[in-house]
Amino acid sequence: MTIRSTHVLPPQLIGEALHVYACKWLPFIKVKSSGSSSSQTEESKEKNRKVLETIVSMIPADKGSVSAGFLLRLLSISSNLGVSTVTKTELIKRASIQFHEANVSDLLYPSTSYLDQKFYDIELVQVVLESFLKFWKRISTGAGDNKHYLLRSITKVGKLIDSYLQVVARDDNMTVSKFVALVEAVPAIGRLEHDDLYQAINIYLKVHPDLSKSERKRLCGILECQRLSSEVRAHAVTNDYLPLRTVVQLLYYEQEKESNAATSTKVQKPLELLLGAKKRPATRDSHGKQSLGLDKEEFKRGEITRRASLAESREKSQQKTKRLDDKLALDLEKKMVIRENKEESMSGSKLNLDHKKMVQRTRSNKSEYGSEKRR
Template sequence: MKFMKIGTKPDTSYTQDSSRLFRHLTASNHPPNPISLIKIYLHCRILVTDTPNDLIIKINNISYHLHRSSLVPKCGLLNRLCTDPEESDSVTVELNDIPGGANAFELCAKFCYGITINLGAHNLVDALCASKFLQMSDSVEKGNLYPKLESFFHSCVLHGWKDSIVALQSTAKLPEWCENLGIIRKCIDSIVEKILTPTSEVSWSHTYTRPGYKKRQNHSVPRDWWTEDISELDLDLFRCVITAARSSSTLVPQLIGEALHVYTCRWLPYFKTNSHSSFTAKETEATLEKHRRVVNTVVNMIPADKGSVSEGFLLRLVSIASYVGASITTKTELIRKAGLQLDEATLADLLLPSQSLSPHLQRYDTDLVSAVLESFLTLWRRQSSSNSQLLHSLKKVAKLIDSYLQAVSQDVDMPVSKFVSLAEAVPDIARESHDRLYKAINMYLKVHPEISKEEKKRICRSLDCQKLSAEVRAHAVKNERMPLRTVVQAIFFDQESSSKEASQVLVSRGKEIPMNEHNMMQKLHLGSAETASSIGKATSIREGGGKTREEKISSGTDPRKLVRQGTGSEHKRHASRDR
């Protein structure tokens, strides 16, 4: 950071009480005389010298008792306001609208008295605006304050990375003045120029605290080296910098996305923790409004390019948008963006906390996941069915949703309706296997033993036992939590699978396989839509003794026994044909 020191006379401090420290102007119009300390009486600041004070400057509730002979020659504004410099009486001037307030005026007043002032990026903008307001230009007196400050601004502050950011941040207090003087534009141009500098040429100090970076053997400057420093800017200034950087067309969308991610983590405290509960009691409407502005602005700046931000970032942003009460337009746009790349999400990305803080309501925000899933499916339905890439994405999403169902099924407050809605939202074509779905259903039934038989049937309606692996199907046959209809389906397809295996053995030996009922039943599809009609056919196959399986089950026969009986008789028939 660069600093400029002007003046030679010492600056002293006086403490009125232990809790308040003031910096005071000390000076003398006549160097041989001793410099006296400004006296402070409440809100009155008096410069005591051997010359009487004849100029009172009032800034809001503070009065400065100074000397016209020191200030008027250097300040064009005071020169005009003090029309009669020979007047012996004290002149009072109110400068309530001076940019930078009392602190900025004190810097200018100290310069007039030759007292040492230290200027840097943190206070330069205030001093620039105040000296411009007081008309402290070279046309008033050679070597005046404003041209000195302007020279320091251009030659030092704008050349530094962090100086430019600090100076730009300080313009937030005086936006109109800084805009008119071109300070904002010059700071932004300087910052963007450095952002676009090739990383091999970046030699200035910058902040980069990402986990693991210091452990790397290659200490080359990362491409996103600039993101943490500009995250300190106010929202509007940050937006201006990002907009200017994007307009160059040389910054890749992923870097813009990373800058948005860093800024969001900096200004939304619950973004990293992925939890809202610890902040709710402290949130005020003003804070929520500030967070709403951050969310709305960040969403509007997300590049349209897919993958410019991660799916996890989008999902957490949707969750926070709902929590802080962002606009419907903002939430809709976020859900649309999240739906576009749902196939890139991980299970951890989906495990977002519920918006409700009640201990008796569900733990996870399944409504949000359902909305994003529906957005993804809407896109899929609009595309051609022959789009293999989109079909691949659909299958990835199906696996992700089934894994999500396994996780949320362990929530004791998870309603049946929401579980079923998510399970049935996935199209049949997306699930090549129903093993994950079965595990989710089994876990839900285990955690929620109190649900009714009808609710169990409703939960299992989306389960296709034909798409279960042999191991999982064997588990389903023995599973006492499953409704009877699901067990019967598992039995039927287990036997059908055994029949197919036996048939393949016969074919390999050159034997002819007669067409029978079992071959015809292979044409049946017991998906969620046909379950009710197909189950009747499946259980009507005649067994030894003349009773159907349906009759045996209704009479109390354990379905698992039927599996062993059916499998044994089937093996006997194949063995006799083989002989």
């Protein structure tokens, strides 16, 4: 009450005092574990609930008076204590406004549904993310000079979610549907490049090798080839964890990109020659009359040259496209052969092992039969 009645203190100082108070009276705020709350008695739980609700009610309304990490911690604790809906809603609102200031470590809390700390509270992150997006859409309408700030804030949140996905991808309890839902919650404007998302998907595929074909297809279907850097695309093409369909899309994109680059380079040269000729300054003839820099014959010759150059570049582009198609088919054939050889080697080793067992059983049966016959 002393803090509330003092109106001269800056909001940041009040927020720091509340943080210290929370660390003293809510000691389990330092430990990211749901097990501490389960061992509490109802009396201590009720006491901590009142302390938490009091702290939330005393947080200054000024943005930045407390950190986003502190708000997210209070929100995680509120789920364990069962605080009122009003208090929880206020925490979600405050945390979402400052969500772009959070770090990955601020999001790593265990789910209240499990005692194992390996299982992260994905629902908490989803709720705050949804609230942030609603707030962002509301203030982005007629933002004016704040458009740059809004774009920076949503791209920060996109990077935050992708970094968070790289951590929770190692969670055995993370299903494909939860993973994809969290990815798709971020709008396209918040994820201008997919390199971090590719890393998260790659980690998930390695940790969950038993995914079905449809699950792998759904997981990799959220990747966009044009949003990957050239280095990441080069790695993805050789990644055996990716579905073959995704690899084909990457190869076709590389082929189309190279073909377009070659065509634009060759078409640009004759156009530059023509434009340079058109910009030639006007001259005057012997009678003092103004004439164009190009006469009709010269213009016709330039037009014929331009058309011939365009036809030649088009033909060369078609030839290069055909070579790239052949190369793509060869790369796909090699990849299929490698996968088939792996599968055949695995099945062959099993058959060889079964054959050895059959030979051993036959020999043992023969020896037993011979010993009985001698008797």
